[in-house]
Amino acid sequence: MIVIKKKLRLIIFFLIFIIISPIVVLYAKGDIFTNGWNILETGGMYVTEAPVGSNIFLNSKSQTSTSFFSRDILIKNLRPGTYHVLVQKDGYNAWSNTLMVKNNLVVAADVFMLPTHVILEEIPKYISQSDGTATTTGAKIKNQDYVDILAVFSTSSPAVSKKIFSTSTIDFKDNLGTKISPIMDGKIGLWQDGSAIFAKWFGDDDQAPTYFCNGSDCSETITVYHSLAPIRKINFLPDYNSVVLVASGDEIFAIQIENNPDKVPQLIYKGTNPTFQMIGGDVYIKDNTYIAHVQL
Amino acid sequence: MDYKNTPYYSVGRASDLTGKDRFLYRCLEIVPGFLAWFTILAIFFFSFKAPFYAAIFIIVFDIYWILKTFYLSFYLRQNWKKVKHNLSLDWKERLSHVKYDGLYHMILLPFYNESYDIVKKSLDSIFESEYNKKKFIIVVAGEARNKIHAEEIKLQVEKDFSEKFGHILCTFHPAGVLGEMPGKGSNIAYAAEQTRQLILDSNHIPYEDVLVSAFDVDTVVYPQYFECLTWNFLTAEEPLKSSFQPIPVFNNNIWESPALSRVVAFSCTFWQMMQQERLDRLTTFSSHSVCFKTLYEVHYWQKNMVSEDSRIFWNSYLANDGDYRVVPLCYPVAMDANLASSFWLTMKNIYKQQRRWAWGVENFPYIAFGFIKNKKIKTSKKIKNLLIVIEGNWSWSTNPIMLFLLGWLPVILGGRAFNSTVLSYNLPTFTRVLMTISMTGLFLCAWVAMSFLPKAPEGSGHWSKVAMLLQWILIPITVTIFGAVPGLDAQTRLMMGQYMGFWVTPKHRKK
Numbered sequence: 001m002i003v004i005k006k007k008l009r010l011i012i013f014f015l016i017f018i019i020i021s022p023i024v025v026l027y028a029k030g031d032i033f034t035n036g037w038n039i040l041e042t043g044g045m046y047v048t049e050a051p052v053g054s055n056i057f058l059n060s061k062s063q064t065s066t067s068f069f070s071r072d073i074l075i076k077n078l079r080p081g082t083y084h085v086l087v088q089k090d091g092y093n094a095w096s097n098t099l100m101v102k103n104n105l106v107v108a109a110d111v112f113m114l115p116t117h118v119i120l121e122e123i124p125k126y127i128s129q130s131d132g133t134a135t136t137t138g139a140k141i142k143n144q145d146y147v148d149i150l151a152v153f154s155t156s157s158p159a160v161s162k163k164i165f166s167t168s169t170i171d172f173k174d175n176l177g178t179k180i181s182p183i184m185d186g187k188i189g190l191w192q193d194g195s196a197i198f199a200k201w202f203g204d205d206d207q208a209p210t211y212f213c214n215g216s217d218c219s220e221t222i223t224v225y226h227s228l229a230p231i232r233k234i235n236f237l238p239d240y241n242s243v244v245l246v247a248s249g250d251e252i253f254a255i256q257i258e259n260n261p262d263k264v265p266q267l268i269y270k271g272t273n274p275t276f277q278m279i280g281g282d283v284y285i286k287d288n289t290y291i292a293h294v295q296l
Numbered sequence: 297m298d299y300k301n302t303p304y305y306s307v308g309r310a311s312d313l314t315g316k317d318r319f320l321y322r323c324l325e326i327v328p329g330f331l332a333w334f335t336i337l338a339i340f341f342f343s344f345k346a347p348f349y350a351a352i353f354i355i356v357f358d359i360y361w362i363l364k365t366f367y368l369s370f371y372l373r374q375n376w377k378k379v380k381h382n383l384s385l386d387w388k389e390r391l392s393h394v395k396y397d398g399l400y401h402m403i404l405l406p407f408y409n410e411s412y413d414i415v416k417k418s419l420d421s422i423f424e425s426e427y428n429k430k431k432f433i434i435v436v437a438g439e440a441r442n443k444i445h446a447e448e449i450k451l452q453v454e455k456d457f458s459e460k461f462g463h464i465l466c467t468f469h470p471a472g473v474l475g476e477m478p479g480k481g482s483n484i485a486y487a488a489e490q491t492r493q494l495i496l497d498s499n500h501i502p503y504e505d506v507l508v509s510a511f512d513v514d515t516v517v518y519p520q521y522f523e524c525l526t527w528n529f530l531t532a533e534e535p536l537k538s539s540f541q542p543i544p545v546f547n548n549n550i551w552e553s554p555a556l557s558r559v560v561a562f563s564c565t566f567w568q569m570m571q572q573e574r575l576d577r578l579t580t581f582s583s584h585s586v587c588f589k590t591l592y593e594v595h596y597w598q599k600n601m602v603s604e605d606s607r608i609f610w611n612s613y614l615a616n617d618g619d620y621r622v623v624p625l626c627y628p629v630a631m632d633a634n635l636a637s638s639f640w641l642t643m644k645n646i647y648k649q650q651r652r653w654a655w656g657v658e659n660f661p662y663i664a665f666g667f668i669k670n671k672k673i674k675t676s677k678k679i680k681n682l683l684i685v686i687e688g689n690w691s692w693s694t695n696p697i698m699l700f701l702l703g704w705l706p707v708i709l710g711g712r713a714f715n716s717t718v719l720s721y722n723l724p725t726f727t728r729v730l731m732t733i734s735m736t737g738l739f740l741c742a743w744v745a746m747s748f749l750p751k752a753p754e755g756s757g758h759w760s761k762v763a764m765l766l767q768w769i770l771i772p773i774t775v776t777i778f779g780a781v782p783g784l785d786a787q788t789r790l791m792m793g794q795y796m797g798f799w800v801t802p803k804h805r806k807k
Contacts, residue, residue, distance in 0.1 A: 009370065016363060017359060017360060020359055021359050024359060025352050028351075028352075028722040030717075030718030042718070043718060044721060104719070106716055108716075206712050207712065210716060
């Protein structure tokens with residue numbers, strides 16, 4: 001009796017294994033069962049880097065929202081097709097894109113959202129002698145920070161932190177950011193040609209961000225931005241190798257590299273003739289005599 | 297010719313043979329290590345070259361592991377009930393219906409450098425047991441290579457216990473005997489033969505009336521252990537073709553041992569409990585018992601190898617042409633958990649002890665070779681046993697590594713094409729969830745472990761008891777570092793022909 005019971009138990013476990021394994025495997029690779037036990041292959045969308053508390057919409061339908069513990073969200077079981085993804089959060093620029101979801105594949109939605117009002121911390125030209133705070137009246141001395149930062153803006157070879165460009169082959173000469181000598185961050189090259197900004201992947205195809213790839217070929221050149229106003233300066237936004245910082249016309253703005261028909265420049269500063277500089281991993285802007293530290 | 301009289305019967309390693317036999321045995325020594333490394337390297341290879349299939353394999357393997365965990369937990373629960381039942385029985389009363397006056401218990405207590413405290417505690421527990429002391433033949437078996445210490449133990453044993461048992465004998469296993477490996481096997485084989493000559497023969501005690509218990513020296517018996525053993529021996533279907541296996545519970549010093557040591561110790565106990573419910577897989581381990589007649593006929597424990605405790609089963613199995621079994625006693629004996637003077641020394645000792653146990657893989661070539669040579673055993677039995685042994689060794693050395701370390705490998709090595717698949721995104725989540733589900737089996741482990749705990753020493757607070765429950769979260773560490781790694785270490789050594797010697801686990805108790 002005991003032996004039969006043991007054999008029966010073994011058979012039951014074996015049957016469970018035989019039944020469960022294919023179901024779990026199919027589900028893991030993105031297949032779902034529809035009515036009548038038909039198997040439907042689905043895909044997914046991986047929404048990353050959205051600020052905590054952002055709401056995610058697919059084709060205008062609310063899907064989920066990000067939280068501290070789940071900033072990156074995988075939306076599963078999407079039928080193959082084109083989806084309009086919209087990410088919103090109060091106080092931030094909305095981000096949207098139109099992405100193609102394919103069978104058993106996950107399309108990445110690399111969100112980049114700046115606050116609608118980026119905080120700029122002014123570096124005063126003068127500070128009071130007594131407590132070091134800025135002042136316009138009374139005893140005042142030149143702010144050494146201002147002097148140092150201004151000096152960086154004045155040089156053609158800026159004091160760029162190694163932290164930012166540790167793997168770069170940046171050419172700090174006058175041809176900075178040209179097709180011949182692009183600005184490099186890792187294996188991504190960035191350059192300016194006339195009023196347009198371009199980016200290209202220079203590494204192995206296998207390592208390339210998906211937006212550089214057309215099938216297995218990842219050597220495409222992406223047109224990042226076409227500017228109406230003359231471009232004064234471009235560079236990668238520190239800590240975001242898929243975002244470009246641009247000084248053009250009377251604005252400084254950030255724009256993602258990836259091909260996204262919906263992408264719009266996200267304004268950081270609007271003035272008269274601003275430019276920017278990276279110092280120690282931070283972004284500083286200068287507009288005539290005004291200098292500020294950008295808090296991102 | 298009987299298999300036990302062939303030169304193959306007591307082979308310890310390939311170099312004990314010559315010609316084609318030697319080559320064959322050497323190939324068999326390579327098999328377990330080769331399988332383990334092949335598995336691990338194949339996962340690396342497929343994670344790189346075919347990550348999709350590697351990921352599917354990992355998910356299916358995780359499901360297999362969960363089901364195996366639940367499947368085995370049935371056996372654990374079942375055996376736990378039996379143990380509780382057996383501990384509650386009055387075995388004396390049970391034995392009152394059976395005639396057993398003529399039965400003697402020969403108890404072998406081998407030691408090397410263990411202190412007298414350890415030996416005394418074992419002897420005290422035997423003396424305090426309820427069995428008739430006149431029927432005990434106590435053999436305290438020392439090593440001549442540590443003669444001064446052995447002599448001291450002998451003097452103290454004779455002083456404290458000479459009048460307390462029917463017979464007591466202290467033996468010194470000679471050092472440097474040709475063809476022997478220093479260790480427990482050669483020591484107790486010598487002690488058993490000495491006892492035969494000096495006590496059994498001189499007192500005309502029939503061999504079939506003597507039940508030999510080969511204990512580790514730290515073994516402490518429960519009061520009615522020998523009644524339970526006697527009853528099982530007398531009621532066994534084939535008592536002369538059976539070994540008798542208690543459950544080793546490493547709780548002598550459990551309150552003093554660190555959590556990692558406790559988890560490793562209880563894991564071993566649980567494994568033995570599960571094996572006691574799977575008779576086709578049960579072999580002898582550590583402290584075990586067998587009739588002297590059987591033991592004498594199979595030439596005692598093998599003297600030229602490390603894992604004498606499990607090898608004696610396979611010796612007997614081959615000698616009896618497959619007609620041999622282990623009777624589970626479902627009754628515990630208490631032993632020491634690993635404990636040294638410092639935490640790190642304890643960890644080192646646990647690793648070495650686990651590696652020594654894992655060196656039981658040396659049985660695989662012996663069994664496989666024996667099955668090739670002994671034509672009298674049914675082929676179906678041979679195949680079944682070989683699969684059980686090879687699967688046991690393979691899962692010991694690879695499964696924890698596959699579960700806890702290699703589950704993410706396809707994501708790391710799979711490349712961009714694989715990393716953009718739904719499967720790639722699901723793999724870490726599925727692995728994590730499946731592992732969490734399998735961890736629910738730990739509740740049962742914690743519950744059973746608590747039931748085996750002796751009374752907490754005075755002064756130990758509530759935290760000690762809470763720690764006894766929380767310690768089970770260490771399982772992923774213990775099964776990997778103190779399970780798979782020493783297992784792989786032992787199998788690799790055998791594969792490379794770097795044979796291990798017997799390592800005596802130091803016994804340390806806090807004063």
